[in-house]
Amino acid sequence: MAVEQIANVDKIFFKGLFKNLFSDPIQLEFWDGEVEDFGNDKVKFKIKLNEPLSKADILKDPSLAFGEGYMTKKMDIDGSLEDMITSLYNTKESFLNSHDQLAKLGKFLSHNFKNSKEDVQYHYDIGNDFYRLWLDKTMTYSCAYFKSPEDTLEEAQKNKVEHILKKLALTGGETLLDIGCGWGELILTAARNYKVKASGITLSSEQFTKVNERIKAEKLEDLVDVQLIDYRELKDRKFDRVVSVGMVEHVGQDHLSEYFSVMNKLLIVGGVSLLHCITSIEEGSTNSWISKYIFPGGYIPAIKEIITSMADHGNYLLDVESLRRHYGRTLEHWARNFEKALPEISKTKDETFIRMWRLYLNSCAASFNCGNIDVHQFLFIKGVNNTLPWTRA
Template sequence: MGVDKFFYKSMFRSLFSDPCQVQFWDGEVARYGGEKSKFKIVFNESIPKIDFIKDPSLAFGEGYMAKKIDIEGNLQEVVQSLYNNTKSFLHHHDMYAKVINMISNNIKRSKDNVHYHYDIGNDFYKLWLDETMTYSCAYFKSPDDTLTQAQKNKVDHILNKLALKEGHTLLDIGCGWGELIITAAKKFKVKSTGITLSLEQFNKVKERIKIEGVNDLVEVRLVDYRELKDIKFDRVVSVGMVEHVGKEYLSEYFSTVNKLLKEDGLSLLHCITSVQEGTTNSWISKYIFPGGYIPAVKELLCHMSEEKLHLIDAESLRRHYGRTLECWARNFEDSLSEIKKTKDETFIRMWRLYLNSCAASFNCGNIDIHQFLFTKDVCNNLPWTREYMYK
């Protein structure tokens, strides 16, 4: 038996929380955890053991992308089985490794990072997102909610939390394809400004503003939030953007939001969070979100405190994001015939792994997502209870 094969046979004895089979590159099949296997890992070729020892997340991800590894069964369940086995050596290594992200996300690099992920093409995202083109965690008020309804629920939930009134000004940092700012203008008659670094999103939002007939209330700008000068808003919201800021720029984010808020201003931050400080995933960072960093809850609270911002509400939507990603993964598979017209097999396997592994991560509690509501000042004019958020 070769050294690499001996290593893998030993590794798989305690890797998953569910029974499985592993087929090695020489055709041998080994069973682990019992007779009724839940899935099967197929090695189409040998991967040097040193690659897994150095970085198992990157080795598995690249192996799957290059078709050196195949999965027979549900890919999401495979990843969940990895995370659920807390005794696995991966929990003490690098599935979500403790690595400090020291990449400098200055304005130029931030624009490049956003372009890498979000400017793949609106036509691509339209194939598997919902009708509102919302690319963030949905909010399922009912098990029967469609993805589109759940995304509308999410926007309403955020806007209700912000206690908007007619005449307010609202800034959306990282406005995506514009659903939130357009809804805010139509439902609450607030003057909404969206900013993005994605040219594809910028052009689409401009088109939507014209179609919806809200030119007098909504504008979109192709600009970094740090480039906004001499302007203040009653409300500032950011949904799924701060994960792109980078660890060393988190302080600047909250400082900038503080400067952008009027006195008694209110802000909502909706973002992916981690339990421990300094966590990132090497495969995700390399292939999906370059420059990304998932902040710990305590980091975010510390930065708020340093800016003398007052936290008034925090809510976890972890299970909602798990379901959202499951919906996206199904839509992605249902659209494969169209996706294959413009994307190659490596790209497809990369995105399949990304969507399924993220769904697994949220379902297992490996990562979380929170909405933080905070004020610039004490702001005693808000309702006394949370009931207004659910009106």
């Protein structure tokens, strides 16, 4: 078959694929300059195929194929990347909405101590300097809590920490453990404002170093400590309160039950724990592009998996709250900050890395805003505790 004939066959394939793929009018430009419009209204964004993407790769795993196509500049987007992905999600026929076409990798990945540490370090040990460029001053890398749409990102992150600490109903002198403590904002705030003895653990050496610097700078050595350790390695220690923000997504589907078993051992009777994590509606659904390039070994648990595992280990569920819209707004802040920081980021990162992170931040914002994924706070107790406040307020 002649080259020109092959090119025409490829075009026919992509025209058929893109015809009903978006809820908004789009324009598709091919590698030879030919343009095709889809939709009757004004074009909202333009997709340019700089070269044909592999049809076999698309049919095998469209999320991975298109993600890699964007990363490697085989495909460009003219317009809002978040809006384009939102338009995909808003179409029922979209490959992003077909769970059968997304790779189910999470449940098969090993999460022993070594692999868990390697997975966390792959993402978080890119360097404190990198995250500092686009996170807020608190260096908080999780869903913020906006009391008002006008809140700055820093205000919203401080709101989130206070929201969690109030739910935990802390009393001075109590012990608090933060599993996956990040750069330490929660444990430092808990010690500073509530006078509790706060311990943090992380598998990221970069975070461990930064948290220790912050503890010393604030002269909180008597109240705060941090360890570079897996939560399963904590032995013979009991805490009044245990919190985990954005960490359980790293444990894997087969280890959810183990997580709650360990929580049960770490808590005193009547002890309170808050789990803040990304959730899905269906079990076993993992985006293969994110698993390969952003969070190796990651798994987003279904709400029913969390609640079942929690109950199986004798925990009493007290409160569940969705912060989905808050995470969408958080990611939009991060995406804007990332773009503003490009002059600095580009000094140490190449174009493929930049396009990868741009796609990650914008696709996640679209996912939360469309309701494809959610984020919940689960407040639970080991046994029964009748001394906690009557209301969330």
